[in-house]
Amino acid sequence: xxxxxxxxxxxxxxxxxxxxxxxxxxxxxxxxxxxxxxxxxxxxxxxxxxxxxxxxxxxxxxxxxxxxxxxxxxxxxxxxxxxxxxxxxxxxxxxxxxxxxxxxxxxxxxx
Amino acid sequence: xxxxxxxxxxxxxxxxxxxxxxxxxxxxxxxxxxxxxxxxxxxxxxxxxxxxxxxxxxxxxxxxxxxxxxxxxxxxxxxxxxxxxxxxxxxxxxxxxxxxxxxxxxxxxxxxxxxxxxxxxxxxxxxxxxxxxxxxxxxxxxxxxxxxxxxx
Numbered sequence: 001x002x003x004x005x006x007x008x009x010x011x012x013x014x015x016x017x018x019x020x021x022x023x024x025x026x027x028x029x030x031x032x033x034x035x036x037x038x039x040x041x042x043x044x045x046x047x048x049x050x051x052x053x054x055x056x057x058x059x060x061x062x063x064x065x066x067x068x069x070x071x072x073x074x075x076x077x078x079x080x081x082x083x084x085x086x087x088x089x090x091x092x093x094x095x096x097x098x099x100x101x102x103x104x105x106x107x108x109x110x111x
Numbered sequence: 112x113x114x115x116x117x118x119x120x121x122x123x124x125x126x127x128x129x130x131x132x133x134x135x136x137x138x139x140x141x142x143x144x145x146x147x148x149x150x151x152x153x154x155x156x157x158x159x160x161x162x163x164x165x166x167x168x169x170x171x172x173x174x175x176x177x178x179x180x181x182x183x184x185x186x187x188x189x190x191x192x193x194x195x196x197x198x199x200x201x202x203x204x205x206x207x208x209x210x211x212x213x214x215x216x217x218x219x220x221x222x223x224x225x226x227x228x229x230x231x232x233x234x235x236x237x238x239x240x241x242x243x244x245x246x247x248x249x250x251x252x253x254x255x256x257x258x259x260x261x262x263x
Contacts, residue, residue, distance in 0.1 A: 019129065021125070021128045021129070021132075021157055021161070022125045022128060022157075022161040022164070022165070023125035023126055023128055023129070052132075052150075052153075052154075054128075054154060054157045054158060054161065054221075055158060055161075055217070055220040055221045055224055056161060058217070058220065059217040059220070062212075062215055062217055063217075065212060066212060066213065066215075069212060084147065084150045087147075088154060088224065091223075091224060091227050091228075092206070092208060092220050092223065092224065093208030093209060097212050097215065
């Protein structure tokens with residue numbers, strides 16, 4: 001998995017490419033942590049190239065969402081979630097906890 | 112007797128997960144499962160192995176995970192063996208999937224997913240370690256009569 005982040009005008013955009021599992025999830029968590037530690041809590045996660053995600057990755061998303069939404073200071077928005085990753089999110093009841101948009105540009109524009 | 116079977120050992124650490132998923136995907140595809148089912152089996156085995164590495168081997172490279180795949184006429188059987196600490200699935204509380212964000216706990220998700228992704232999950236433990244058996248039903252093969260009808 002490769003992960004990059006870009007600071008935009010109104011939010012931060014995180015993009016991961018590859019597979020998120022128990023081995024790679026800590027690297028993803030670290031990327032989000034660098035953003036929230038800097039006091040920025042409006043984040044878009046571009047998942048268009050995340051072809052696989054286990055519960056280790058799903059846990060990272062929940063942790064980030066909890067941090068971001070605290071005191072209404074922000075939100076983690078997911079974009080372009082692959083159907084199989086979406087199915088796993090549905091199984092564990094995560095879908096209602098996120099705004100999920102079709103494309104990252106639209107998600108960035110929503111802030 | 113299984114129509115086809117394969118077995119491989121992997122070091123019990125998170126770096127092995129990708130290779131384990133590839134090994135399992137190959138067997139699942141050979142068993143004729145759809146892309147969606149292959150993904151489900153791969154995810155169930157990943158969750159199982161992540162639990163083995165995290166709990167049975169305490170996150171350290173303390174042993175191996177033996178993966179065995181057997182393709183029966185009507186199902187794919189995956190057997191995972193480790194030599195780690197005994198695991199009692201009953202000790203893991205079922206996650207509450209309906210609480211709001213602040214109260215949402217993420218423990219037990221892997222075990223819950225496993226049960227939802229495959230048709231049967233069985234645990235056995237003894238002094239030598241743990242054995243986990245995952246079963247996924249294969250699509251029924253068309254009978255000769257129905258395939259003849261299909262061709263007509």
